[in-house]
Amino acid sequence: MAAFSLFSTAHVTPKPTLHFIKASTSDLPKTSAPPSQPSTQSQQPPLKTRHNIREEARLHNAATTATNHPRFTAKYVPFTAISDPSSSDESYSLDEIVYRSQSGSLLDVHHDMAALKHFDGAYWRNLFDSRVGKTTWPFGSGVWSKKEWVLPEIDDDDIVSAFEGNSNLFWAERLRKMNKPVVGVGCASTGDTSAALSAYCASAGIPSIVFLPANKISMAQLVQPIANGAFVLSIDTDFDGCMQLIREVTAELPIYLANSLNSLRLEGQKTAAIEILQQFDWEVPDWVIVPGGNLGNIYAFYKGFSMCKELGLVDRIPRLVCAQAANANPLYLYYKSGWKEFKPVKANTTFASAIQIGDPVSIDRAVYALQKSNGIVEEATEEELMDAMAQADSTGMFTCPHTGVALTALIKLRRSGVIGPTDRTVVVSTAHGLKFTQSKIDYHSKDIKDMACRYANPPVQVKADFGSVMDVLKKYLLSKSH
Numbered sequence: 499m500a501a502f503s504l505f506s507t508a509h510v511t512p513k514p515t516l517h518f519i520k521a522s523t524s525d526l527p528k529t530s531a532p533p534s535q536p537s538t539q540s541q542q543p544p545l546k547t548r549h550n551i552r553e554e555a556r557l558h559n560a561a562t563t564a565t566n567h568p569r570f571t572a573k574y575v576p577f578t579a580i581s582d583p584s585s586s587d588e589s590y591s592l593d594e595i596v597y598r599s600q601s602g603s604l605l606d607v608h609h610d611m612a613a614l615k616h617f618d619g620a621y622w623r624n625l626f627d628s629r630v631g632k633t634t635w636p637f638g639s640g641v642w643s644k645k646e647w648v649l650p651e652i653d654d655d656d657i658v659s660a661f662e663g664n665s666n667l668f669w670a671e672r673l674r675k676m677n678k679p680v681v682g683v684g685c686a687s688t689g690d691t692s693a694a695l696s697a698y699c700a701s702a703g704i705p706s707i708v709f710l711p712a713n714k715i716s717m718a719q720l721v722q723p724i725a726n727g728a729f730v731l732s733i734d735t736d737f738d739g740c741m742q743l744i745r746e747v748t749a750e751l752p753i754y755l756a757n758s759l760n761s762l763r764l765e766g767q768k769t770a771a772i773e774i775l776q777q778f779d780w781e782v783p784d785w786v787i788v789p790g791g792n793l794g795n796i797y798a799f800y801k802g803f804s805m806c807k808e809l810g811l812v813d814r815i816p817r818l819v820c821a822q823a824a825n826a827n828p829l830y831l832y833y834k835s836g837w838k839e840f841k842p843v844k845a846n847t848t849f850a851s852a853i854q855i856g857d858p859v860s861i862d863r864a865v866y867a868l869q870k871s872n873g874i875v876e877e878a879t880e881e882e883l884m885d886a887m888a889q890a891d892s893t894g895m896f897t898c899p900h901t902g903v904a905l906t907a908l909i910k911l912r913r914s915g916v917i918g919p920t921d922r923t924v925v926v927s928t929a930h931g932l933k934f935t936q937s938k939i940d941y942h943s944k945d946i947k948d949m950a951c952r953y954a955n956p957p958v959q960v961k962a963d964f965g966s967v968m969d970v971l972k973k974y975l976l977s978k979s980h
């Protein structure tokens with residue numbers, strides 16, 4: 499069995515990390531001495547004189563005003579120009595609300611790598627490591643601890659964060675303020691983007707609008723935006739239909755789009771890759787397996803890893819595997835065709851409902867990431883993904899069906915020898931199993947048509963008398979002693 503780790507982004511995914519930028523910008527950690535670290539307790543005023551966490555940040559910033567490095571900046575460029583941004587004159591400020599290039603291609607956030615290279619890999623490793631677990635705003639966040647690589651010019655005061663990220667690896671042994679008025683933030687969702695969006699909008703006091711495919715997401719996913727006060731539209735279509743509608747609506751109304759079509763969204767997601775490296779003390783895993791739907795994640799992981807390589811924190815990047823449900827597998831089919839022709843599919847129902855997506859927005863980004871990382875695409879049938887989920891749960895986790903899809907890819911690639919027995923493999927677990935309890939109930943009740951449910955563990959019905967309880971217990975203990 500490969501030594502693999504599960505990376506859980508379960509509770510607070512670094513998805514729509516919403517940030518609101520003022521027109522003004524401020525220089526960021528202005529010190530040449532690594533690491534530019536949050537002030538210590540002794541440098542801070544007594545707790546009671548600090549009014550709020552942002553005030554504390556201001557105090558910290560005042561303490562670090564010396565600068566002798568270039569300003570860190572970033573801008574939108576057409577995705578088609580990412581290999582050579584100088585090949586295109588087209589670029590946009592990150593303060594602009596723009597989702598597509600003039601030619602209609604996706605965009606990408608391009609960082610001034612020369613400015614970032616002012617510091618070497620050791621500096622960045624130390625800086626990021628020194629922020630883990632700290633309470634200083636905003637660096638206690640797994641996302642904003644990498645602020646210089648995410649949205650360098652944002653004022654700390656304008657960040658909305660719940661100190662997300664810093665999700666632990668489990669060993670498997672056992673918005674910014676805009677230069678256009680925006681009245682709300684919207685997304686189409688299969689249940690998770692909407693949950694994150696509604697939580698952060700509620701926290702920031704901004705209206706959120708979510709388009710959900712009616713009856714295609716779990717109750718637990720539906721209830722979160724409802725509870726967080728989002729304006730929820732349950733639309734009689736699938737995710738791809740919702741995505742099309744939100745694109746049309748956000749082109750007409752002052753609603754900021756939080757889906758990964760918005761390339762700024764991916765900058766937050768990218769930090770999960772940096773976290774993986776951090777948690778391995780900057781040793782690069784051989785493989786990272788990511789379940790794929792709208793395909794923003796696979797590119798975000800690639801981008802995070804490749805920035806770490808380019809800026810000298812590591813010397814290589816892992817091979818990436820994108821795992822899809824066989825019932826919603828447009829990327830897998832494209833990969834199998836030798837990247838000849840991409841055809842969107844009508845996504846069929848899958849237990850991995852959050853990746854029931856047939857026309858992924860980030861298809862071009864995913865292909866780029868996979869090609870650049872010598873990557874692979876795998877698929878999982880319903881039975882395979884449910885079995886894999888149940889097997890993982892039986893080791894003490896409580897995984898979601900999408901994690902089952904990624905674990906199936908691991909199982910298949912190990913079986914075929916593509917992933918070697920000593921390869922270090924990280925499987926990204928994208929949602930908490932508690933969001934998908936109905937599928938687990940059906941599985942453990944063996945109540946799924948045409949599925950053997952091999953790892954079902956149904957409760958034993960037993961009479962309320964000592965003898966009956968003893969009988970079943972003895973039988974159980976005997977079975978365990980073999």
Ligand SMILES: Cc1ncc(COP(=O)(O)O)c(C=O)c1O
Pocket residue numbers: 688689690691758789790791792793794795796852853898900928929
């Ligand atoms: C739980 C879960 N897993 C995996 C994914 C796939 O991520 P992506 O859409 O970035 O491919 C999504 C969203 O699609 C999701 O909600």
Ligand SMILES: N[C@@H](CCOP(=O)(O)O)C(=O)O
Pocket residue numbers: 685686687688689690691692756757758759791792794795852853859
């Ligand atoms: N699984 C996603 C689908 C939308 O993807 P996004 O990355 O474009 O927001 C969800 O949870 O809604």
